[in-house]
Amino acid sequence: MLDIQLLRTDLQQVAKRLAGRGYVLDTALFSQWESERKALQTRMQELQAQRNASSKLIGEAKRKGEDASAILAQVATLGDELKAAEQAFEAVQAKLDQWLLSIPNLPHESVPVGKDEHDNVEVRKVGVPKSFEFDVKDHVDVGAPLGLDFETGTKLSGARFTVLKGGIARLHRALAQFMLNTHTETHGYRECYTPYIVNAEVLYGTGQLPKFAEDMFKVTKGGDEQGPDQYLISTSEISLTNTVRESILKLEELPVKLTAHSPCFRSEAGSYGRDTRGMIRQHQFDKVEMVQIAHPERSMAALEEMVGHAEVILKKLELPYRVVTLCTGDMGFGSTKTYDLEVWLPAQNTYREISSCSNMGDFQARRMMARFKDENGKNQYVHTLNGSGLAVGRTLVAVLENYQNADGSVTVPAVLRPYMGGLEKLVP
RNA sequence: GGAAGCGUGGCAGAGUGGUUUAAUGCACCGGUCUUGAAAACCGGCGGGGCUUCGCGGCCCUCAAGAGUUCGAAUCUCUUCGCUUCCGCCA
Numbered sequence A: 001m002l003d004i005q006l007l008r009t010d011l012q013q014v015a016k017r018l019a020g021r022g023y024v025l026d027t028a029l030f031s032q033w034e035s036e037r038k039a040l041q042t043r044m045q046e047l048q049a050q051r052n053a054s055s056k057l058i059g060e061a062k063r064k065g066e067d068a069s070a071i072l073a074q075v076a077t078l079g080d081e082l083k084a085a086e087q088a089f090e091a092v093q094a095k096l097d098q099w100l101l102s103i104p105n106l107p108h109e110s111v112p113v114g115k116d117e118h119d120n121v122e123v124r125k126v127g128v129p130k131s132f133e134f135d136v137k138d139h140v141d142v143g144a145p146l147g148l149d150f151e152t153g154t155k156l157s158g159a160r161f162t163v164l165k166g167g168i169a170r171l172h173r174a175l176a177q178f179m180l181n182t183h184t185e186t187h188g189y190r191e192c193y194t195p196y197i198v199n200a201e202v203l204y205g206t207g208q209l210p211k212f213a214e215d216m217f218k219v220t221k222g223g224d225e226q227g228p229d230q231y232l233i234s235t236s237e238i239s240l241t242n243t244v245r246e247s248i249l250k251l252e253e254l255p256v257k258l259t260a261h262s263p264c265f266r267s268e269a270g271s272y273g274r275d276t277r278g279m280i281r282q283h284q285f286d287k288v289e290m291v292q293i294a295h296p297e298r299s300m301a302a303l304e305e306m307v308g309h310a311e312v313i314l315k316k317l318e319l320p321y322r323v324v325t326l327c328t329g330d331m332g333f334g335s336t337k338t339y340d341l342e343v344w345l346p347a348q349n350t351y352r353e354i355s356s357c358s359n360m361g362d363f364q365a366r367r368m369m370a371r372f373k374d375e376n377g378k379n380q381y382v383h384t385l386n387g388s389g390l391a392v393g394r395t396l397v398a399v400l401e402n403y404q405n406a407d408g409s410v411t412v413p414a415v416l417r418p419y420m421g422g423l424e425k426l427v428p
Numbered sequence B: 001g002g003a004a005g006c007g008u009g010g011c012a013g014a015g016u017g018g019u020u021u022a023a024u025g026c027a028c029c030g031g032u033c034u035u036g037a038a039a040a041c042c043g044g045c046g047g048g049g050c051u052u053c054g055c056g057g058c059c060c061u062c063a064a065g066a067g068u069u070c071g072a073a074u075c076u077c078u079u080c081g082c083u084u085c086c087g088c089c090a
Helices: A004-009 A011-019 A027-064 A069-076 A079-099 A137-148 A149-157 A168-184 A200-206 A238-242 A295-314 A363-368 A392-402 A412-418
Strands: A121-126 A189-193 A197-199 A217-219 A230-232 A247-248 A256-265 A286-295 A321-323 A337-345 A350-360 A370-375 A379-381 A383-391
Touching: A004 A011, A004 A027, A004 A230, A004 A379, A011 A027, A027 A069, A027 A079, A069 A079, A121 A295, A121 A370, A137 A168, A137 A392, A149 A189, A168 A189, A168 A256, A168 A286, A168 A295, A168 A383, A168 A392, A189 A238, A197 A200, A197 A238, A200 A230, A200 A238, A200 A321, A200 A363, A238 A256, A238 A286, A238 A363, A286 A295, A286 A392, A295 A337, A321 A350, A337 A392, A350 A392, A363 A370, A363 A383, A383 A392
Parallel strands: A189 A256, A247 A370
Antiparallel strands: A121 A321, A197 A230, A217 A230, A256 A286, A286 A383, A321 A337, A337 A350, A350 A383, A370 A379
């Protein structure tokens, strides 16, 4: 959520910056609602003050045993008027709030202006794609004999669900363990285990609601169809970031660095027909997530650091990748700046997204009321950052494709062998 | 699932319709004193919002929501959470 003060003081500038990401800000609408709000709020508060004063007088009169009927008569008409004023105010305030919640974040000045993914800027390329002496297979064909089973996944749950069996299942687990251990042991993140079902208000905090409800899985408690709205998390960014909601952190508590391995559930509405083959795009996938709650002055540095943390995983796995700065038009809703990590997939002969690291600035913090007491004792919004470190399913895909051998086996990356009981190769 | 009880500011804790615009203590911050500290004393000390150049003024907030009332922490209803007991259960 943007700072409403910024909209009040510098509306045109905000509109201009949002235009860079392809968002048209309805400035006339805001100005109109804002002046309505101001008038209604002033009126309502006047009436409340009047009521409070009169009630106090009545109390005093009664205590002294005096006759209060004159004041009572005077205040009698106030009730209806006040109620009407309150309702009118709440109505316009609700409209403003909903509107504010639907506005994306302002891009940082350092973000390249652009329309879509074609305008993203490559920052660096690391590692050299290996050349194969044989025709490379994609992960579906490499994985099938090793226990990657789409057919059973579909039988159980429909399209975009997968069953992993045997060595592949273990490799998948090894990847997650390796990532989690690396982030906790060498990057200073605190391991967390969090709920996979969260309340709607939590999703307002991180920005999935109200705009992106169609991307989520909503769940219902048996026998409680009228119960509160709850959703499966689409990333553990949601639960990790919201751990600091409605709190005021001490200066010395920053930065808070959290990590978790969790499944992620995404409806993938709007991506029908895209990446239908294989496990690139699933309704359920695992991810190791990094989250930082940072001092505003430190958040951009923290973003660079976090990208580095994600890169370490790819480097240790010896997977070629590149780092890309997303342009204004391709960034996510709440981000001020985003780097994507794209891993080399030989079968597709291209780099594919495997991690996304973003600085959300105070956008989520304002929605969550997550603050810290600054150097001057003032409460300030924290900055929140999140990054995949990494998407486990896609990492599995990358390992299968990059480590495949002519005989159909897959070499286990050296760093994963301790997690595989020393196994060096997955053999059909 | 059944029964009972309880949710007040960072913590403890008063407060059962109008001197509570939430007492008091602890913690915390500033000051006096002190070589320094402790103690003592003085002052400050939750959060959100509106308004003002500023000083300030005002509104909301006692788990959440709704209601009764001129007036609600206090009364009523609903929801949520916690505690204890019983039942069931990985």
